[in-house]
Amino acid sequence: MDRVHVMELFGFPIHTIYLFTLVFSGILIILYVFFGDIADGIAEGSFLNPVLILAFITFLSAAGYIFEMTTSLNSVVILLIGAGIAGLLDIMLNIFVLIPLSTAEESLVYTDESLRGRLGTVLIPIPENGFGEVLIENISGRISKPALSYENTFIAEGSNVLIVEVENGVIKVIDYKEL
Known part of the structure; x- marks a missing residue:
């Protein structure tokens, strides 16, 4: 590197710290993909989304490196620029990926009231004054x-x-004959 003075933190060059943080946060993201349901159960009700926190750290360390x-540029200026880039990318990730995914998940859920007026096919015959079973198909x-x-x-x-x-x-249900 052609710099005269490289900023150090804890005895390491700052670019090394950015690189280690990038690798570590990348590993945490991969682990979160596989074990995120457990973490969601533990941190239920928290206003901080672990995906956004990990993404911010990853974006910041990548931009800083x-x-x-x-x-x-001065390392403080680089840190500020990296934080701005990370914040912008985090907002975009939330708006364009996480929010649509969370609403798509909810759209697969049905309520008892949403079943009224729908058509189905009898799987197990329904006797007089007895129970049977009906299959209801939809897009999801x-x-x-x-x-x-x-x-x-x-x-x-x-x-x-x-x-x-x-x-x-x-x-x-009532028997439905198409006209």
């Missing part, structure tokens, strides 16, 4: 639910049914 190696997958006949009539296997009501996790 690159600027230390390629420019002759298939679910099967215990079912009762709304009119207390027999509904054969393979019949199309219309969900009229949901009560205690059991759907009440």
